[in-house]
Amino acid sequence: MNTPDKERNTVTKRDLATRVRLAIKPDVKLHQAQVADVISHTLDAIRDALVNGNTVELRNFGVFKIEVRKERVGRNPKDPSVDIRIPERKVVKFRSGKEMKNQLEAAASTDT
Amino acid sequence: MNTPDKERNTVTKRDLATRVRLAIKPDVKLHQAQVADVISHTLDAIRDALVNGNTVELRNFGVFKIEVRKERVGRNPKDPSVDIRIPERKVVKFRSGKEMKNQLEAAASTDT
Numbered sequence: 001m002n003t004p005d006k007e008r009n010t011v012t013k014r015d016l017a018t019r020v021r022l023a024i025k026p027d028v029k030l031h032q033a034q035v036a037d038v039i040s041h042t043l044d045a046i047r048d049a050l051v052n053g054n055t056v057e058l059r060n061f062g063v064f065k066i067e068v069r070k071e072r073v074g075r076n077p078k079d080p081s082v083d084i085r086i087p088e089r090k091v092v093k094f095r096s097g098k099e100m101k102n103q104l105e106a107a108a109s110t111d112t
Numbered sequence: 113m114n115t116p117d118k119e120r121n122t123v124t125k126r127d128l129a130t131r132v133r134l135a136i137k138p139d140v141k142l143h144q145a146q147v148a149d150v151i152s153h154t155l156d157a158i159r160d161a162l163v164n165g166n167t168v169e170l171r172n173f174g175v176f177k178i179e180v181r182k183e184r185v186g187r188n189p190k191d192p193s194v195d196i197r198i199p200e201r202k203v204v205k206f207r208s209g210k211e212m213k214n215q216l217e218a219a220a221s222t223d224t
Contacts, residue, residue, distance in 0.1 A: 094206030
């Protein structure tokens with residue numbers, strides 16, 4: 001695909017708002033600010049759901065879930081004689097959905 | 113927090129649309145369908161950006177980027193004598209932002 005995206009840029013929330021406004025059906029009249037507002041609130045809603053212990057399952061996109069990293073003992077490379085207790089912590093894991101995987105595979109095979 | 117979320121449910125795109133519509137300022141009059149439409153297009157736009165090799169950096173939320181898993185040789189556990197070539201593939205990695213990490217940490221400490 002010869003899109004400008006091929007330059008491997010960073011896409012931000014503002015870029016998404018522009019793309020979404022252009023992609024959306026023309027009869028759905030939405031201003032850029034409304035789109036940006038919905039995007040921000042959507043990300044907040046995903047974050048809140050995760051923080052409250054939920055899994056967020058978005059069809060055609062992927063699944064966000066919380067995983068617990070158990071407490072472990074690490075070492076300071078500058079002073080390896082001292083053990084450092086790294087407490088248990090929660091991390092967000094994202095697993096891409098089938099649609100995204102298929103598209104990545106298709107993109108990879110046209111690259112070569 | 114005594115939200116119903118504490119039951120550790122799965123949150124879907126439809127749930128997000130409801131939550132976003134309720135969270136958004138009341139003077140921004142948007143129908144549920146419009147919100148759902150923006151959410152779907154946003155997820156599509158993130159996916160397209162990733163498939164085209166971009167990094168997607170969403171402030172207060174996190175960063176999506178593509179990582180390449182190199183080709184490797186695996187084994188069929190049922191017939192370990194045969195090597196299986198697992199071709200190079202691209203995967204989506206998500207790293208949560210500072211805001212999300214802080215909130216997860218705060219939620220973890222109120223759990224105990």
